[in-house]
Amino acid sequence: QVQLVESGGGLVQPGGSLRLSCAASGLTLDYYAIGWFRRAPGKEREGVSCVSSSAGTSYYVDSVKGRFTISRDNAKNTVYLQMNSLKPEDTAVYYCAARRSCVSYRLVTGDYWGQGTQVTVSS
16 A cells, blocks of 8 residues: 655744655655645645656745755655745645656646645744
8 A cells, every 4th residue: 555644744933944754655766756745725736846756856846946955765765845944825735746757846746645744834
């Protein structure tokens, strides 16, 4: 049974940091690109970041560039999203998904999805 499990969300003040994890079981992440997506209240899910299977290339939506860093540890079958300088507009449920590539990474597509983790940025 394939499972992706996100963790690391929570409540943080503006300017704070969180590190999200996406841990896989029943699936070898080495062969997949991994995307991070988010759905803010009242908005549709959007692609935020993506890392290629080899970790050679990463992509970021403009709103998070310079603040978020995606990385992967294939030995641990886990992908991370380091989020710094968080803003209230980053408040959302964050999801990871395993996908074939990062082509068109902002499209909400993926072969396998996690259940999401809530990130709330508020003072």
